[in-house]
Amino acid sequence: MPLSEQDLQDLKEKAWQIRRDIIDTTVWAGGAHIGGALSMVEIMTILYFKYLNIDPNRPDWEDRDRVVLSKGHGGVGYAPVLANRGYFEKNELKEFNHFKSPFGMHLDGNKVKGVDVSTGSLGHGLSIAVGLALGARVQQKTWKTYCILGDGECNEGSVWEAAMAAAHFKVTNLTTFVDRNKLMIDGPTEKVMALEPFADKWKAFGWIVRECDGHSFEELSAAIDYAQAEKNAPVVIIAHTVKGKGVDFMENEVKWHYGSIDSVLADRARKSVDAMYGK
């Protein structure tokens, strides 16, 4: 699905709105995993506003595409996307993290409309996504499954068990992303537990690797089209991103994996995001 000039403008406008909403939600929540939420904005935006075959009025529609946010701590980035897509009112995000709220830090599929799978314990998502994709195949359904992994998350052995299975079962109705922001909690991925040569690892597990700039809608779109056309092996899109993208004082800063922002910092963050979009 090549992007028109109009698509591009619309997607950028959405991404700006979502980044602003992530900042607001972090303030309401009292603290959130904001760094990894900001790094995946373009991936989530292009999926929800261009690719996914979904109907926010029928979140349980059986032929909908499925999404597994395996890096479940990205909840503060996911909920604003769902609100903007019309699953619920943005106002509801004011309750994020609060008592009896449906919105905890990690979005709960039992409670939040539009969330297919409860995630948060890292390393579960790809297995579930493989199961969903196999489920569609067995039942001759044409809906697609999408999975978004963190790069640090790929330390988990279970990710590689799922990777092995996806290749073995030739699961090609699945589009997998790694948000390659190069940071985890205790430091850079290469310092804590080296992933490189990362692409080679996926290849050795039988996958086709497509690398792209994870903040470029054009590159993401080309990568997704490529992945979905491939019918011989699963494709992983290694999306090179910047943790904290859009908020100057958070970008590439390991300490902003999780944090709280007061009104002063929130204003600085909003200004920075506005500047990114020339607003």
Add this chain to the structure above:
Amino acid sequence: MAEVTGTTWTVYDANTLTQAEIYGQVLCDLGTIYPKIVGLSADLAKSTKIGLFGDKFPERFFNVGIAEQNMFGIAAGLAKSGLIPFVSTMAAFTTMRSAEQVRTDICYQKLNVKIIATHAGTSFGAAGTTHHCTEDIAITRSFANMTVIVPADGIETANAVKACVDYPGPVYIRIGRGFEPPFYKDENYGFKIGKACEVCPGTDITLICCGITVLQAAEAAKILQREDGLSVRVLNMHTIKPIDEGAILKAVKETRRIITFEDHNIHGGLGSAVADVIAASGKGCAFEKVGIPDCYAEVGYPEDLYSHYKLDTNGIIEKVRQVMGKEFEEDESWEDEV
């Protein structure tokens, strides 16, 4: 940062050091005395504070990345080589993700691995079900050879961490996320693994507690004395396994009413451990278990959750009044009903 509110305390009342911070400092001190101590974490060195040990002894510290099962396997190997591994990640990823490594690789072989698991119970309340861990006492208690300790606060965490070094075999120490207010003033109150501490004397009813509920029950006991004239015994049952049977049987005999309070599912935790002892004794006793009532807890800040699940002072008072109002000894129709 938004103010965190709760009915009985706010985070601003807590001491400046969290349980985990105290743990990290104590482990640094122990590291100097015991060259055989090594540390492991899984991308949570900072959050669990074992990173303090890592900074001081980088050559004796391994951050294995986000790979908990691997971490517990490596710890087993290190212990088998003669070292004393201290391992820290969140309780959920210790006792559920890595349950088999902990059971088969560590407990079965009776290896000297000391596990300090953080974010237990609903202490990471806002994170939701994936990060709550209201099953860990039940799980670890069912692993033969395991010792299970739930410190009441940071000071007791220090005592437990010190005591576990020379205590043979695997030990599981369960702590919170960091907002827990202190109960003990200093370390000298006679902490001993397997021996309950009576923190309030009493003859009408006994509240058996662990973790954050100890402070809350002690507060409740004072209020109940003042307002209801009740003499409430509070036991800090910091060691769930091996449990202090003597203290429980003494409470059965002397107070005839027992309530347990824990930030854990009511099945399999402290309450069940106490119930086992009471049932085996053959003695009658009014009894109730208070905890997370066999559900996945709500989302929310821990203060709000403790209040909701009757684990704070007000909730404990309410439960005591209910149980005090119950007729149980005079129930003569019991035999007809069976």
